[in-house]
Amino acid sequence: MADLKVDLGKGLTLSNPVMTASGTFGYGTEYADFMDISRLGGIIVKGTTLHHREGNPYPRMAETPSGMLNAVGLQNKGVDYFVEKIYPDIKDTATNMIVNVSGSSVEDYVATAAKINELDSIPAIELNISCPNVKQGGMTFGTDPKVAKEVVSAVRNVYSKHLMVKLTPNVTSITDMALAVEEAGADSVSLINTLMGMAIDARTRRPVLSTVTGGLSGPCVKPVALRMVWQVSKVLSVPVVGLGGIMNATDAVEFLLAGASAVEVGTANFINPAVGEEIICGINEYLDQNGMNSVTELTGALIV
Amino acid sequence: MADLVVESLTTMPNGQYYRLILRGESPLLDCRPGQFAEVRIDQTDVLLRRPISIHFVDKERNEMWLLIQKAGKGTTALSSIQRGNRLNLVYPLGNGFNATDNDYRHPLLVGGGVGVAPLLMLGAAFRNLGVEPTFLLGARKALDLNELDEYEKFGRVFLTTEDGSLGEKGFVTQHSVLSSEKFDGVFACGPTPMMKAIAQYAASHDIPCEVSLENRMACGIGACLCCVEDTRNGHQRVCADGPVFNINDLKWQI
Ligand SMILES: Cc1cc2nc3c(=O)[nH]c(=O)nc-3n(C[C@H](O)[C@H](O)[C@H](O)COP(=O)(O)OP(=O)(O)OC[C@H]3O[C@@H](n4cnc5c(N)ncnc54)[C@H](O)[C@@H]3O)c2cc1C
Ligand SMILES: Cc1cc2nc3c(=O)[nH]c(=O)nc-3n(C[C@H](O)[C@H](O)[C@H](O)COP(=O)(O)O)c2cc1C
Ligand code: FES
Numbered sequence: 371m372a373d374l375k376v377d378l379g380k381g382l383t384l385s386n387p388v389m390t391a392s393g394t395f396g397y398g399t400e401y402a403d404f405m406d407i408s409r410l411g412g413i414i415v416k417g418t419t420l421h422h423r424e425g426n427p428y429p430r431m432a433e434t435p436s437g438m439l440n441a442v443g444l445q446n447k448g449v450d451y452f453v454e455k456i457y458p459d460i461k462d463t464a465t466n467m468i469v470n471v472s473g474s475s476v477e478d479y480v481a482t483a484a485k486i487n488e489l490d491s492i493p494a495i496e497l498n499i500s501c502p503n504v505k506q507g508g509m510t511f512g513t514d515p516k517v518a519k520e521v522v523s524a525v526r527n528v529y530s531k532h533l534m535v536k537l538t539p540n541v542t543s544i545t546d547m548a549l550a551v552e553e554a555g556a557d558s559v560s561l562i563n564t565l566m567g568m569a570i571d572a573r574t575r576r577p578v579l580s581t582v583t584g585g586l587s588g589p590c591v592k593p594v595a596l597r598m599v600w601q602v603s604k605v606l607s608v609p610v611v612g613l614g615g616i617m618n619a620t621d622a623v624e625f626l627l628a629g630a631s632a633v634e635v636g637t638a639n640f641i642n643p644a645v646g647e648e649i650i651c652g653i654n655e656y657l658d659q660n661g662m663n664s665v666t667e668l669t670g671a672l673i674v
Numbered sequence: 675m676a677d678l679v680v681e682s683l684t685t686m687p688n689g690q691y692y693r694l695i696l697r698g699e700s701p702l703l704d705c706r707p708g709q710f711a712e713v714r715i716d717q718t719d720v721l722l723r724r725p726i727s728i729h730f731v732d733k734e735r736n737e738m739w740l741l742i743q744k745a746g747k748g749t750t751a752l753s754s755i756q757r758g759n760r761l762n763l764v765y766p767l768g769n770g771f772n773a774t775d776n777d778y779r780h781p782l783l784v785g786g787g788v789g790v791a792p793l794l795m796l797g798a799a800f801r802n803l804g805v806e807p808t809f810l811l812g813a814r815k816a817l818d819l820n821e822l823d824e825y826e827k828f829g830r831v832f833l834t835t836e837d838g839s840l841g842e843k844g845f846v847t848q849h850s851v852l853s854s855e856k857f858d859g860v861f862a863c864g865p866t867p868m869m870k871a872i873a874q875y876a877a878s879h880d881i882p883c884e885v886s887l888e889n890r891m892a893c894g895i896g897a898c899l900c901c902v903e904d905t906r907n908g909h910q911r912v913c914a915d916g917p918v919f920n921i922n923d924l925k926w927q928i
Contacts, residue, residue, distance in 0.1 A: 396897035400914075404675055404764075416899075424909050431892050431900035433722050438892060442899045445909055588721060640722055640893040641714065643675060643764060 372657035373664040380557040382532035384411035391636030392470035404643035412466035420478040422448040432569040432578040437588030441581040449482045461491035468494045474504040484528040494532035500563040512538040515550035526555035537561040548602040560611035562595045588637040589615045603629025619652020626668040677760040688817040694740045706770035707796035708918045712894035714762040717751045724748045727792040743788035782857040784810045786864025797828035816840035847871040873921040874928045883921045
């Protein structure tokens with residue numbers, strides 16, 4: 371049995387490189403009937419904002435070729451509810467419980483991160499900078515390196531534990547974004563968030579989603595995600611967490627080869643609620659079959 | 675999550691509906707009427723599971739029935755599954771109908787189109803409680819109304835068709851039994867306009883009414899928040915907080 375342990379730095383050590391992606395795994399408890407969720411390297415819980423959000427109107431989902439669009443719109447009950455009602459129930463889960471933090475202004479991000487900094491059993495946050503910056507015309511934080519740097523630096527000032535920053539692929543230069551957040555103090559970056567897309571019902575001549583556009587995920591985004599992970603891992607010194615369309619252990623291995631130190635699994639959980647555990651086993655088998663002693667040997671081992 | 679074995683597939687006379695009988699290799703999990711299964715369809719162009727109501731459970735034979743309409747690529751692909759094949763199901767999901775909370779004596783079970791599916795099991799449950807349910811089933815034409823002998827095992831059956839080819843002509847909400855008898859509970863599943871009309875009937879007669887919604891789902895287990903319905907308690911997950919809702923909790927204009 372190979373060593374699956376991964377150290378992402380700044381106090382975030384994973385028993386194996388497989389985490390579950392925010393928004394696709396609830397708070398973990400939803401999946402407890404299907405697998406031993408404590409076997410995961412980490413669980414990144416639902417996007418949490420400063421205030422309660424009802425999210426977007428229904429319909430919020432459309433299946434597309436080899437993927438799906440979602441427009442959930444960060445429905446959540448706000449960080450105070452999380453701290454008081456949800457945290458007590460999940461804090462003893464024997465894996466890294468990581469909170470995905472979202473916001474619509476720098477102040478929101480900072481206030482939310484500061485509250486989560488107080489929670490002993492949350493070793494890290496994943497800062498979701500794919501959100502629209504309401505104060506500055508709705509452009510997403512994650513599409514302008516200057517704005518991204520500003521929000522990450524501000525959060526860095528109040529957040530003392532592991533700060534993972536999640537990048538959106540809807541940019542011209544993913545490496546510029548990655549370098550900007552690294553310089554602002556990110557301890558790791560995760561990518562990719564969903565790709566902006568849309569679906570149309572020709573019969574009714576209407577968009578399928580209430581919001582017209584939505585976020586694309588699933589196997590169809592994997593080639594884009596792999597390319598971005600590969601480009602980013604070449605220029606960063608902090609670890610990269612790869613995700614986007616991972617459906618099985620082979621997909622996960624590909625992300626590690628491209629340069630990721632760990633991976634997140636999202637949409638695949640909907641199709642196979644036990645997929646996380648299967649991917650962990652599959653990575654282990656791959657390492658054994660290839661005579662590797664540690665999963666860290668795979669990171670960036672792409673032969674070009 | 676379990677693999678069930680296809681025991682039989684029966685195509686209904688309209689060519690659009692089919693009934694799958696699945697057999698468990700180990701004892702089936704307990705299911706309540708109104709709960710559903712997320713069915714994995716092994717086709718490269720079908721990614722997500724498809725939610726399908728549990729039509730009936732035959733405990734003695736350890737069999738589960740599904741009644742499915744060919745609505746698109748997934749349900750059409752599934753219609754060519756063979757006897758002996760395995761089908762992967764996540765079940766039972768959702769809350770199900772509340773048949774036992776109230777002491778119903780005269781429940782009305784209203785179904786339209788393939789929405790009749792969960793009512794067979796609900797009817798059986800009432801029968802087990804010693805209550806004779808009344809089924810009111812509607813469809814476009816006679817060929818869309820199937821398995822009537824199955825419903826008759828558990829209760830009385832009234833029918834409507836839009837073209838008048840079977841039962842009374844018109845919609846379920848126009849059936850004479852609604853005015854000739856007094857019901858003390860209404861349980862409905864089918865197209866939204868039908869359920870809204872039935873909800874209106876129930877509300878105006880002060881009868882408790884539960885409806886089963888069919889919002890589009892991704893995870894089916896309450897994790898993704900894709901399937902929400904706007905209710906009086908905010909956006910609620912149809913897969914986990916429903917699919918059955920009391921009409922008083924919905925924001926329907928009735
Ligand atoms: C809780 C629940 C229980 C259900 N029970 C049954 C059942 O017992 N029998 C049955 O035949 N069907 C049932 N359905 C509906 C069934 O899930 C859809 O018909 C099916 O998912 C369509 O898949 P498809 O691949 O065939 O169609 P697709 O190719 O995905 O789509 C074909 C068309 O159907 C529409 N559609 C897709 N999903 C839904 C949906 N969930 N609701 C309404 N329209 C949809 C699409 O917009 C499209 O126009 C149920 C749905 C829910 C949510
Ligand atoms: C229904 C749904 C909800 C999501 N919610 C969030 C969220 O709240 N925060 C976030 O950073 N990413 C969110 N995502 C994006 C995923 O975490 C992930 O980045 C993306 O789906 C790509 O991975 P996948 O192809 O494995 O799903 C969501 C994705 C889906 C499908
Ligand atoms: S389908 Fe995911 S929450 Fe209902």
